[in-house]
Amino acid sequence: MHLGEPADAGSHVVCRYRVTTDLPIEKAAEALAAEQSTGTWTGISTLDDSVFRRYGAKITSIEGDMVEIAYPEEDFSIEVGGVPQILSVIAGNLFGLESLRGVRLEDASFPPGIMKKYKGPRFGAGGLREILRRPEKPLVGTIVKPKIGLSPKETAAYVYEAGAGGLTNSKDDETLVDQRFCPIEERTKAVAESLDRLSEEGHEMLHAINISTGGDRILDLAEDAASWGARQVMIDVMTCGFAAVQAVAESDRVKVPVHVHRTMHGAFTKDPLHGISMLPIAKLVRMCGGDALHIGTLGAGKMAGGSGDRSSLGACLGAGPHRAVMPVASGGVHPGIVGDIVAESGMDVQIQAGGGVAGHPGGVRKGAAAMIQAADAAFLGIPAAEYARTHPELQAALDRWGSR
Ligand code: CAP
Ligand code: MG
Numbered sequence: 001m002h003l004g005e006p007a008d009a010g011s012h013v014v015c016r017y018r019v020t021t022d023l024p025i026e027k028a029a030e031a032l033a034a035e036q037s038t039g040t041w042t043g044i045s046t047l048d049d050s051v052f053r054r055y056g057a058k059i060t061s062i063e064g065d066m067v068e069i070a071y072p073e074e075d076f077s078i079e080v081g082g083v084p085q086i087l088s089v090i091a092g093n094l095f096g097l098e099s100l101r102g103v104r105l106e107d108a109s110f111p112p113g114i115m116k117k118y119k120g121p122r123f124g125a126g127g128l129r130e131i132l133r134r135p136e137k138p139l140v141g142t143i144v145k146p147k148i149g150l151s152p153k154e155t156a157a158y159v160y161e162a163g164a165g166g167l168t169n170s171k172d173d174e175t176l177v178d179q180r181f182c183p184i185e186e187r188t189k190a191v192a193e194s195l196d197r198l199s200e201e202g203h204e205m206l207h208a209i210n211i212s213t214g215g216d217r218i219l220d221l222a223e224d225a226a227s228w229g230a231r232q233v234m235i236d237v238m239t240c241g242f243a244a245v246q247a248v249a250e251s252d253r254v255k256v257p258v259h260v261h262r263t264m265h266g267a268f269t270k271d272p273l274h275g276i277s278m279l280p281i282a283k284l285v286r287m288c289g290g291d292a293l294h295i296g297t298l299g300a301g302k303m304a305g306g307s308g309d310r311s312s313l314g315a316c317l318g319a320g321p322h323r324a325v326m327p328v329a330s331g332g333v334h335p336g337i338v339g340d341i342v343a344e345s346g347m348d349v350q351i352q353a354g355g356g357v358a359g360h361p362g363g364v365r366k367g368a369a370a371m372i373q374a375a376d377a378a379f380l381g382i383p384a385a386e387y388a389r390t391h392p393e394l395q396a397a398l399d400r401w402g403s404r
Contacts, residue, residue, distance in 0.1 A: 017068075029069070031097060033057035144354070155187050162205075162365070165369040169205065184209065206232045235259075237260045237293075238263060245288045282325070313345060326350050329341045329349055335353075335401070356371065
């Protein structure tokens with residue numbers, strides 16, 4: 001059902017909400033549109049028709065439980081404000097409205113006037129491929145495991161072994177920043193030595209140092225990390241905020257790729273009837289300049305996701321004014337499911353395994369080799385079990401974890 005003028009995508013932010021309510025859906029949609037733009041819970045003397053017509057959010061369609069609302073571009077802050085202000089409009093108070101039993105922001109589209117304020121990724125999927133000199137095959141990475149507890153030297157040794165086994169990427173885990181057992185400066189310097197050694201041996205590899213911290217310190221920390229030798233940094237976007245990603249990605253002081261982790265996203269994305277889906281989160285990360293973003297394992301790994309993973313894959317790689325983001329498939333990955341992931345994602349993906357590398361019976365180097373072999377098999381279109389006949393590291397991984 002169309003209720004108003006169709007949204008003019010050129011001058012509105014258009015959002016789709018899944019609404020669960022005991023009210024007639026039109027009433028619930030009106031409450032939502034009012035709360036997020038010009039309205040409040042009662043008539044007010046300060047709202048005249050001209051203000052309402054110009055700044056009021058419009059309900060443009062209702063299909064079943066899906067409500068589409070168009071917010072005039074003028075509702076959004078011009079210079080300062082950024083994504084925090086956008087989110088307080090399209091994903092703000094509405095989640096607490098008494099009249100809605102549930103509401104989920106499923107999608108958001110931004111007009112050119114807003115898109116052009118964002119620079120997008122400095123490197124993006126293509127830039128990462130260039131740095132790593134890997135033009136076609138999937139990037140293959142690891143998360144240093146255990147998640148916490150290794151010293152800087154042990155972390156660096158893990159990274160070297162992973163690179164020696166052929167991996168293109170590695171990263172800190174999301175809970176590691178600057179604990180006593182692994183101070184960030186020492187870790188970054190030790191890992192840089194491993195990466196330099198690998199470079200000298202002819203292998204390019206990136207390791208993302210987790211710089212997640214408060215907004216007052218993140219730019220300085222990014223700059224420090226780069227001066228200590230970090231070739232890539234990682235930010236936990238849901239805990240640090242989109243603005244933190246943007247600040248680092250757009251900084252002239254730090255010019256290294258930004259790997260974006262999404263820890264805590266499940267609090268927003270997991271409930272199918274309430275919260276925020278990964279699609280708008282992925283779109284905002286791309287606008288803010290994340291070069292790589294976790295999207296889940298497209299139905300194959302340990303974390304729930306499935307169709308949401310596919311829509312964020314599209315948000316990372318689809319057409320747009322900004323460079324493409326490298327989608328990262330992570331969470332319970334092992335060589336036996338690499339083929340399934342690539343079948344869903346295609347070659348433009350970074351496949352990452354923590355336990356699936358460190359848990360290999362032959363150790364990290366062989367675990368890394370098994371992951372690379374699984375990606376090679378997928379690239380060549382050969383089933384992993386067949387490829388494993390001539391690749392013992394892959395065979396050992398399949399013996400341990402199976403394949404599908
Ligand atoms: C993966 C991981 C990542 C998850 C997050 C973990 O380790 O390091 O944080 O991938 O999930 O701690 O689980 P494993 P998502 O490879 O050992 O599972 O990518 O869905 O945000
Ligand atoms: Mg992790």
